[in-house]
Amino acid sequence: MAATPSPLAISVMLVDDHPVMRVGLANVLSLNHGFRIVAQADDGPTALTLWRKHKPNVTLLDVSMERMDGIETLRRLRADHPDANVLMLTSSKASEDMGLAMQAGARGYLLKTIHHEELAAAIRKVHRGEVVTAAIGQPQPKPSGGLISHRELEVLGLIRQGFSNDEIARLLGISERTVRAHVTALLANLNAADRAQAVARGFELGLLKIGAGA
DSSP states (O other): OOOOOOTTSOEEEEEOSOHHHHHHHHHIIIIITOOEEEEEESSHHHHHHHHHHHOOSEEEEOSOOSSSOHHHHHHHHHHHOTTOOEEEEESOOOHHHHHHHHHTTOSEEEETTSOHHHHHHHHHHHHTTOOBOSOTTSOOOOOSSOOOOHHHHHHHHHHHTTOOHHHHHHHHTSOHHHHHHHHHHHHHHTTOSSHHHHHHHHHHTTSSOTTSOO
């Protein structure tokens, strides 16, 4: 039986430059799951304007859009409204996109292939203040090279914040050579090809948390 959104239901804004995708999502989320769709935008600038007007509980945001991509939209939105709950819903499987989105403050990163039941569950989790970094119910990746040390976690947290090896060395009071060794170990243990992917894997594994350095 279709759910009827109530005034107290979780409010959602959809940001995607494909109108068919938006309409389909709006119908499924409102009729099947009882969410209130309070706004829809097809680009970043419009999304920023509509967010200020409607202040949705959760925003679903695509990565690839014209005029302003989803990552930049997220950065600007979070800069003005740090309390904005944004869940990336995208076709991009690029680990770099996921890493950048999570660094910019996204509460989760999901692919558009996700089932609507899992998406609804993710929206509720984000509304509760939780972080979703993989499709719910999908197997989570595990470190392959061994345990991550406390120092490596510190380094990973600083990488997440955008610090260079030299800056990390000065912040932790260790040599740059030692930092490079920690970064190499992190990439190996997290099956990561680069720093952005290491950050993405850190979120996937729960090593990194929104609002924390590590």
